[in-house]
Amino acid sequence: MLTLHTLQPNPGAKHRKKRLGNGESSGLGKTCGKGNKGQKARSGGSIRPGFEGGQMPLHRRLPKKGFNNARFQSTVAIVNLNQLEAFFEAGSAVSENELRAAGLVKGQADAVKLLANGNLSKALNVTVDFASAAAVQKVQAAGGTVTVLSQEAKA
Secondary structure, eight states: OOOGGGOOOOTTSOOOOOOTTSOGGGSSOTTTTSOSSSGGGSTTOOOOTTOOTTSOOHHHHSOOOOOOOGGGOOOEEEEEHHHHHHHOOTTOEEOHHHHHHHTSSOSOOSEEEEEOOSOOOSOOEEEESEEOHHHHHHHHHTTOEEEEOOHHHHO
16 A cells, blocks of 8 residues: 555656766766866866857858848738638628637738638638638629729728
């Protein structure tokens, strides 16, 4: 039976502390496993990561060239017709604010694009920044309208 006074760690789980400097026969006497002399044998002696002994380090030898447009790219939130079918009632107006309220557009997005994935059986009045031709055709076939905003008008 397991009681508090019989609790003990698993065999091999506990190790005794390595005792440095206790005679040569201990295997860790004299220099205590630090070798002979040098910066790393000294008290407090350590070298920073990337230090190459005074040689010009790799991060300074490599050229700093190139350019990346990643910070200038615009993010477009994608909304599909099957999502509109599931979240909106017939005859409702759908814009970015309604899409955000429904949780279909999250985070920072510069524009919203409507794509034709899925089918739409409800007449919706959709206002988005971009829309594929197939998506516009499917919304109009269901009796709805699609208004595509121009980026110049938004700015």
